[in-house]
Structures are given as C-alpha cells and as structure tokens.
Amino acid sequence: MSEIRLTPIGFVRSAFSETAAIPKGLGAQHDAEGVLEIRPELEAGLADIEGFSHLYVIWVFDRAEGADLVAYPPSDDRPHGVFSTRSPQRPNPIGLTVVRLLGRDGPRLRVRGIDMLDGTPIVDIKPYLSSIPPEDLKRGWLEQAEQRKKR
Numbered sequence: 001m002s003e004i005r006l007t008p009i010g011f012v013r014s015a016f017s018e019t020a021a022i023p024k025g026l027g028a029q030h031d032a033e034g035v036l037e038i039r040p041e042l043e044a045g046l047a048d049i050e051g052f053s054h055l056y057v058i059w060v061f062d063r064a065e066g067a068d069l070v071a072y073p074p075s076d077d078r079p080h081g082v083f084s085t086r087s088p089q090r091p092n093p094i095g096l097t098v099v100r101l102l103g104r105d106g107p108r109l110r111v112r113g114i115d116m117l118d119g120t121p122i123v124d125i126k127p128y129l130s131s132i133p134p135e136d137l138k139r140g141w142l143e144q145a146e147q148r149k150k151r
C-alpha cells in the first residue's frame, strides 16, 4: 500500500486561528469548546451518538509543516521519538483528540476539549470507551518530566 486517500467527514469550528493560542505543555488544560461540523449528507451516521459522553476525533494536522522522527515536546526539555509524542510533525499527520460531547444540533456536535485550529479537517469520529484500569496505565517519559518539574 503506497497511498491512502481520505475525504473529510467535516471540519472543526474552534476559536483558535493560530497554534500559539492553544494551551500546551505540562498541566495544560484543554477545556475549550467548539463544534464538529459534519457534512449534512453524513448526518444519518450520527444516529445514537448522544448517548456517549466522550468521543474520539480523528483529524488531520493540515497546517503542519514537515515531519521529523525526533520531537521536542513543550512538556519536556528532552527529545523523544515522534511516535512517543503527540507532535504535529509526524510521517502521517493524523491527530487524535478525546472530547466531551455537550450536545448535538443535527449534523453539528458541540464539544469540549478542542485542541485543533479552526477549519481542521475531521476524518472520523468514534465513541470513546476504555477498558484499561487506571493502575495499568504507564505514562512513559511524561511521568518523569512531571517529576523533574516538581523538584
């Protein structure tokens, strides 16, 4: 497989017109509200979504420039492999954000937890479900960066 073509199912409407406005780094709170504007002809695909509190939003970093296998996350002063981070500069510029579903007006989903620029293309939405007990989760280098910051 050499190439995959995807068509956006919709676009993010957010208050963020530039990346500098989006909270970053350790302790950043992502509580911005916005709208996932799904193409009206796909509205039938949203049936029953209201029952879920949280959604995965799969989207494209359409304004990312280039890709790098080493990332310098704002949450650490050390480099990390890109696949250990959420860097926008990745071989396939796919973003994944978990949002809280606040409500639905037809093909428009009102959500909280937006970290995307206004106009970001959405390629898929899925209900958020996790069966992993919190005690089994390891936070990798992020946990070490948090410990260093506390010292």
Ligand SMILES: C[S@@+](CC[C@H](N)C(=O)[O-])C[C@H]1O[C@@H](n2cnc3c(N)ncnc32)[C@H](O)[C@@H]1O
Binding pocket: 019, 020, 022, 023, 024, 060, 061, 062, 063, 064, 086, 087, 088, 094, 095, 096, 097, 098, 115, 116, 117, 119, 120, 121
């Ligand atoms: C660190 S990434 C994490 C995104 C997502 N939660 C993830 O894990 O894939 C979030 C940053 O991506 C950048 N960003 C947001 N929307 C973008 C877009 N459409 N194109 C390029 N960069 C974008 C902003 O700088 C934002 O702070």
